[in-house]
Amino acid sequence: MAIGPVQLLVLGFNQPDFHGEIIDELERLRASDTVRVIDSLAVYKGTDGALEVEHLSNLTEQEAIEMGSKVGALIGLGIDGEEGMEAGAETGAEMAAARGGVNVFTEEDGWDVLEDIPTDSAAALILLEHHWAVPLRDAIARAGGFRISDGFISPLDLIDIGLMSAEEAKELHDLETAAAAT
Numbered sequence: 001m002a003i004g005p006v007q008l009l010v011l012g013f014n015q016p017d018f019h020g021e022i023i024d025e026l027e028r029l030r031a032s033d034t035v036r037v038i039d040s041l042a043v044y045k046g047t048d049g050a051l052e053v054e055h056l057s058n059l060t061e062q063e064a065i066e067m068g069s070k071v072g073a074l075i076g077l078g079i080d081g082e083e084g085m086e087a088g089a090e091t092g093a094e095m096a097a098a099r100g101g102v103n104v105f106t107e108e109d110g111w112d113v114l115e116d117i118p119t120d121s122a123a124a125l126i127l128l129e130h131h132w133a134v135p136l137r138d139a140i141a142r143a144g145g146f147r148i149s150d151g152f153i154s155p156l157d158l159i160d161i162g163l164m165s166a167e168e169a170k171e172l173h174d175l176e177t178a179a180a181a182t
Contacts, residue, residue, distance in 0.1 A: 003129060003134075004036075004129045004130045004131040004132070004133050004134045004137070005129070005130045005133050005137055006038065006127060006128065006129050006130070007127075007128050007130060008125065008126070008127055008128075009124070009125070009126040009128060010123070010124070010125050011123065011124045011125075011126070012117065012121065012122070012123050013121055013122040013123070013124070014118075014120075014121050015120050015121065016044065016121065016122040018122075023056065026056075026058060027058060030058040033131055033132070034130075034131060034132045035128050035129060035130055035131055035132070036058060036059055036063070036128070036129040036131055037056055037057050037058045037059070037126060037127070037128060037129075038057060038059065038127040038128065038129055039055065039056075039057050039126075039127045040055065040056045040057065040124060040125060040126040040127065041053065041054075041055060041124070041125045042054045042055075042056065042122060042123075042124045043117070043122060043123050043124075044121075044122040045117050045118070045119050045120070045121060045122070046119065046120065047119050047120045048119070049119055154173065155168070155169040155170075155172040155173045155176070156169050156170070156173050
């Protein structure tokens with residue numbers, strides 16, 4: 001299994017009103033082999049401050065075991081060279097098999113980020129593999145290329161280069177930032 005570029009998304013939701021739309025979209029993207037959720041942690045903080053935590057991954061059990069093996073190998077590589085890589089791969093595969101998947105985000109890991117979310121809001125940390133990008137990444141590497149930087153571009157920045165009208169960009173920007181403003 002080729003591992004695509006992996007991205008960490010950290011999202012906030014004021015007074016969330018979830019209807020399964022986000023999970024449905026992630027499943028649709030998985031079904032088309034576009035992305036995979038390696039691991040995610042969603043936390044809702046109620047009006048009383050009580051926390052509800054949920055994990056999500058759309059890897060199959062076999063993919064989770066293989067992914068755990070690769071993550072373990074990456075961790076072990078820097079510790080003890082090839083021996084560490086092999087030990088890390090074995091440990092990663094065993095942990096993924098025992099847990100029924102890769103759980104990069106434990107509840108304890110998430111608290112540092114999520115402790116500060118206001119009541120009646122939610123946060124999500126999503127470790128997302130861009131599977132669609134594997135052939136592109138590999139072609140870039142074969143050509144001797146490498147990533148210098150990456151990031152999402154604000155819709156407002158797309159006006160200057162003619163990809164969006166000011167009205168379209170403002171509408172999309174307002175949609176993307178509306179929850180943060182409340």
